[in-house]
Amino acid sequence: MAKVFLNGQPVEHPHEVHEHISPMSTYNGVIGALFVLTGLTFAVSFADLGPASLTVAMVVAFVKATLVVAYFMHLKYDDKFHLFVFLGTIIFVGIFFGFTMFDLKSRDALNDEQETFVRWKEQTNEGKGLPVGVDNVPERRAKILAEIEAHGGGHGGGEHSAGHGGGEHKAEAKAEHKAAAH
Amino acid sequence: MSNDHAHAPAHVDDDEHNPHLAHHFDTMGQQTASAKLGMWLFLATEILMFSGLFLAYFILRMFYPEMVLEAHEHLSKWAGGINTVVLLSSSYTMALGVRSIQLGDAKKLRLMLVLTMLCGCIFMVVKYFEYSAKFEHGMLPGKFYSAHLHGYEIEGLPHIFFGVYFLMTGLHGVHVVIGLAIMLWMFIRAGRGEFSAKNYVAIENTGLYWHLVDLVWIFLFPLLYLVK
Known part of the structure; x- marks a missing residue:
């Protein structure tokens, strides 16, 4: 038997399918939670939370996204390298957002100080x-x-x-x- | 490989004869893993593409908070909410479709694909009504903006807000349409009996794509329609 490689690692039993098959109860639970969370953001949007509303909406969205990624996209059971690719992307999005926002927020003060302000x-x-x-x-x-x-x-x-x-x-x-x- | 083959245990299926195994892979498992890794890398580029638009939204919001709040009041919360439920349901049926074929049930897979496509179509119909209303009221991007001629006074830069709105929901809508086309293709291939419990990575990848479309909407909905 020739050696079979997956992601650079030799595989012991290449003919076996290692896919995890989730039970129906998992999918039903996840979709139920997604509906409840959607109802929650929807209801909260009618209450006047002021600046906290963005935080609340984003936290709920992140929880929903995590459920979809972990259970519908099977990342919880999948090859950990796929999780690495996904989280790596999120880190780069974070760098992209973080540095851009930091620049835009701090530039005004700097420009004012140096009187190069052109807004x-x-x-x-x-x-x-x-x-x-x-x-x-x-x-x-x-x-x-x-x-x-x-x-x-x-x-x-x-x-x-x-x-x-x-x-x-x-x-x-x-x-x-x-x-x-x- | 043929030398060792005689010593392989009898219970191991012979992948070499699987008609869906491409010649450059050794086993179906390896083929599946490669296709899935490729899909995840593609999804990474998709996330990065959408992140640029999300950043544009956050910058607009940072500089013109009142304007974004005022303009977003003109988007229909109910249309967005219905579309959220529809898209989440479609993700659920898609996930069940993948599960069906994991268990080897191609008939149920086809049913689930039809249900998913149905949800995708409902999403696009709701979107059509939303867009028509925006077109009617002149709430359009950039130089096409003419809501002030229709009696809607929005302070600040509403033409930029609607530019961001149309670009984000529009790119997302294009993804939905592409997803529908791929699912139709998968439906036809499933009808030909191509998929089985050993060969379903195309369905799995279609599912991954569809869930990503759902994922983008999970963030679009509260940001554009709900947030105060």
Whole structure:
């Protein structure tokens, strides 16, 4: 008998199927719990929990996800390497979320301190009814508003309003770019 | 291999003659494990893809909390809730389908696939009504946004919120449609008698995909429809 390998490990009895078959009661219990938890989040959403509501909703969602992954997707009984792949992915999602949020949350304070703050805020462009990205540093704001005025205004708000410029030169470049585009 | 074959115990099935064993695998067990590992790696890329959209939602929420709260009031909690129950039920029937074929019952597998597809279709019908309502009210992404012309004043950047909403639910909806197509394919293959208790990894992987679609919805539902 030739040696058979699974995930780099030699397998003793390659012809046997090692799949775990869960009893019906497991599946019935899991779907029951999922329905109860769905009802719970639904009911809780009508109560005014304030900032805690996000935490409650996410905790319930994580419990539901764990049930699905462990029992419906068989990760509880499966090859542990699949669990490793799954948890590894979750860790990378955590890094992705963590670092991005940390950057976005701490950048404001840093920019304020160094006076490189360029946060684009929405402001209604009178007459056109469209939000336009406007710098909130007074001198630059006046300059940009003057330019918008000079070119008839009415830029689409979507593409500019949520952006973050990076420093004075960029802001000016942006303003010039806006002016040139019209 | 043929030399040793004579010494193999009599009770061991001869995988070499299983018509579903690809020539580059030694046994059905090895073939199953490889296919499942591949599926889990694919699911990892799916999770990472959706995570980008979830992050966009959280950033939007962080910068414009009031706007997100105001805009989300325009989504139907009941439609989202019904769809959650429908999708969870479909995951349940899919899991039972995998269990049926693990026990060698191809007939029950086909029944479960039909039930799962039925739930998937109900999900898409509810989605259709939800989307129609949003289109009617001009609650559309980016430059297509025109809800203010329909008498809905939402402060801030509602066109960005609806961009995130349509991208997240839309990508999820595309996954549901692809899942339905795969299940139809599996239904046909099951009808041809391809699957058995020894060869069902295609069903198992279809199930894994479908549960992932369910998993994404488990997070989408509270974040978009419920959270205050």
